[in-house]
Amino acid sequence: MSQPKELISEEQHGQLINYLLGLLPEEEAERLDEASIVDDDVAARLCSVEHDLVDAYVMETLDPDTRGRFETHYLTSPRRREKVKFARRFLTAVDRASAPPVAPLVVAASRSERVRLFPAKPDSGRPIAVGSRYNWPLLTAAASVVLACGVLVNDLQLRQGLNRARRLGVTTDRRVGALTEQLDQARNENIEIAEALERARAAAATEQPAVSPPPALSSSNVTVASAPATVLFPQTRSIGQAPKIEVAASAESVLFELRLESNEYPQYQAVLKDPDTDRIVWRSAVVRARAASPAFVSLVVPADRLEPRHYSFELAGIDRAGHQTTTGTYALQIDRR
Amino acid sequence: MVTQELLREEPKLTQFAFHRLLAWLDDGVDSGGETYIEMRRRLVAYFDRRNRPFADDLADQTFNRISKTLEQSGSIAVKPPARYCYVVARFVLLEDIRRSRRFVQVDEARDAMPLGPRPVMLIDDRALMQEQRLECLDRCLNQLKPEQRELAIEYYRDAKRERIERRRSLAERLGITMNALGVRACRIRNALQACLDACCKNV
Numbered sequence: 001m002s003q004p005k006e007l008i009s010e011e012q013h014g015q016l017i018n019y020l021l022g023l024l025p026e027e028e029a030e031r032l033d034e035a036s037i038v039d040d041d042v043a044a045r046l047c048s049v050e051h052d053l054v055d056a057y058v059m060e061t062l063d064p065d066t067r068g069r070f071e072t073h074y075l076t077s078p079r080r081r082e083k084v085k086f087a088r089r090f091l092t093a094v095d096r097a098s099a100p101p102v103a104p105l106v107v108a109a110s111r112s113e114r115v116r117l118f119p120a121k122p123d124s125g126r127p128i129a130v131g132s133r134y135n136w137p138l139l140t141a142a143a144s145v146v147l148a149c150g151v152l153v154n155d156l157q158l159r160q161g162l163n164r165a166r167r168l169g170v171t172t173d174r175r176v177g178a179l180t181e182q183l184d185q186a187r188n189e190n191i192e193i194a195e196a197l198e199r200a201r202a203a204a205a206t207e208q209p210a211v212s213p214p215p216a217l218s219s220s221n222v223t224v225a226s227a228p229a230t231v232l233f234p235q236t237r238s239i240g241q242a243p244k245i246e247v248a249a250s251a252e253s254v255l256f257e258l259r260l261e262s263n264e265y266p267q268y269q270a271v272l273k274d275p276d277t278d279r280i281v282w283r284s285a286v287v288r289a290r291a292a293s294p295a296f297v298s299l300v301v302p303a304d305r306l307e308p309r310h311y312s313f314e315l316a317g318i319d320r321a322g323h324q325t326t327t328g329t330y331a332l333q334i335d336r337r
Numbered sequence: 338m339v340t341q342e343l344l345r346e347e348p349k350l351t352q353f354a355f356h357r358l359l360a361w362l363d364d365g366v367d368s369g370g371e372t373y374i375e376m377r378r379r380l381v382a383y384f385d386r387r388n389r390p391f392a393d394d395l396a397d398q399t400f401n402r403i404s405k406t407l408e409q410s411g412s413i414a415v416k417p418p419a420r421y422c423y424v425v426a427r428f429v430l431l432e433d434i435r436r437s438r439r440f441v442q443v444d445e446a447r448d449a450m451p452l453g454p455r456p457v458m459l460i461d462d463r464a465l466m467q468e469q470r471l472e473c474l475d476r477c478l479n480q481l482k483p484e485q486r487e488l489a490i491e492y493y494r495d496a497k498r499e500r501i502e503r504r505r506s507l508a509e510r511l512g513i514t515m516n517a518l519g520v521r522a523c524r525i526r527n528a529l530q531a532c533l534d535a536c537c538k539n540v
Binding site for chain 2: 019020033034036037038041043044045046047048051052055056059061076077078079080083086089090091092093094095097098266267279280286288
């Protein structure tokens with residue numbers, strides 16, 4: 001079989017799309033039937049156009065008419081449905097393989113109601129004053145910080161492991177992916193610990209106003225340990241301005257936590273949209289919510305996708321049958337510095 | 338069942354007949370079986386686009402008939418071989434449509450039968466299955482040569498304009514046309530899907 005010829009025109013492209021969607025007159029469809037088997041050029045173009053069509057459906061970038069036709073015609077065949085399923089997995093793997101490494105370099109401009117960041121607060125470094133033999137709030141805080149330090153060590157080990165794996169090159173890509181996931185998990189745990197620490201501190205301040213944490217528990221440690229995450233809350237009519245999130249120029253990715261009003265679905269998928277054009281700028285893998293109360297969906301978005309403008313996350317819950325239902329929209333504004 | 342009918346009608350090829358078919362498809366250039374694989378893919382896609390439920394069987398039936406002709410006549414005058422494949426495939430398609438009309442009442446009756454409660458798959462099972470499939474896909478990706486893997490990832494990244502731009506620069510980097518790049522990417526993706534199917538069957 002010969003190699004195909006040069007570039008495909010817009011018209012040919014449209015014709016192949018119509019052929020795949022069963023929109024061509026019978027005579028023309030038969031001509032393409034024959035060409036798709038006999039002509040290497042057409043066969044190759046058709047293969048390419050079909051893959052792109054399926055990908056566009058999976059990425060939800062088809063216009064409504066094409067999407068409707070895709071669903072009523074293309075998806076009627078089990079074999080073609082398999083192609084769509086494969087595309088979902090394949091694009092997830094491609095996203096994962098092409099995602100840049102995660103670096104916790106996000107800073108929010110303000111702590112609004114819908115955006116909370118979790119770097120540890122700067123501490124005054126006040127001297128310790130042990131008020132009683134069993135100071136439970138302080139002990140709780142200490143335990144939290146010890147845990148945080150443990151996670152810090154774990155985090156650092158994971159980073160080192162991650163760097164080593166990267167150096168090993170392509171053959172170890174899979175391991176890098178696994179380590180990245182663990183790192184994300186560790187960061188999530190850090191966030192929880194930082195929250196617990198804050199709560200414990202608040203409790204300690206209420207009960208023992210004179211007591212300060214010991215130097216070993218100083219917040220500088222926690223600052224390193226806790227990875228900053230941006231928590232977004234679902235948009236409601238009462239909420240006005242979108243929270244402003246400042247992303248450092250050197251940041252490679254940004255960790256977002258989308259808070260769920262209720263965790264009703266086994267899996268979720270989010271898309272980041274430019275609300276002006278409705279263009280999808282990024283799509284997450286299919287993920288599970290963090291089973292906490294309240295529940296969150298954690299997302300790591302490559303920083304190079306974030307320009308200084310307004311965005312919105314659209315979060316969809318995926319039920320057992322694979323159907324997606326939008327569960328919330330999360331508006332935000334990005335600032336780059 | 339229509340499939341059973343097909344299998345009864347067309348016995349499997351002998352090894353000798355299969356090699357003769359491969360040689361005829363190669364048309365003088367030894368492709369090491371690649372031409373056969375590609376032609377089978379095209380035939381299956383053709384039958385599937387024509388909404389035939391057993392596209393694989395029909396593709397095999399097409400090859401069986403060609404093989405029978407080769408056995409009886411020694412050669413086939415129609416060139417290139419792909420054109421003859423289409424001619425035979427069209428007959429196979431029309432016959433299958435006619436046959437399905439004969440069987441439609443039986444099939445409809447079978448489809449209308451109550452199926453009873455479908456087994457419920459637990460969320461954990463589904464998640465596990467999905468996890469296994471993704472692992473399979475990773476395994477298949479890792480089986481590719483590094484340059485193939487890189488090509489697949491680069492080619493299928495992003496969407497719309499970004500995707501086109503990325504492909505353009507990738508073609509430039511590789512010193513090939515966009516179409517040649519598309520052909521390579523398609524082959525890799527088709528091979529990956531086949532690998533994933535095989536892997537999932539073994540899981």
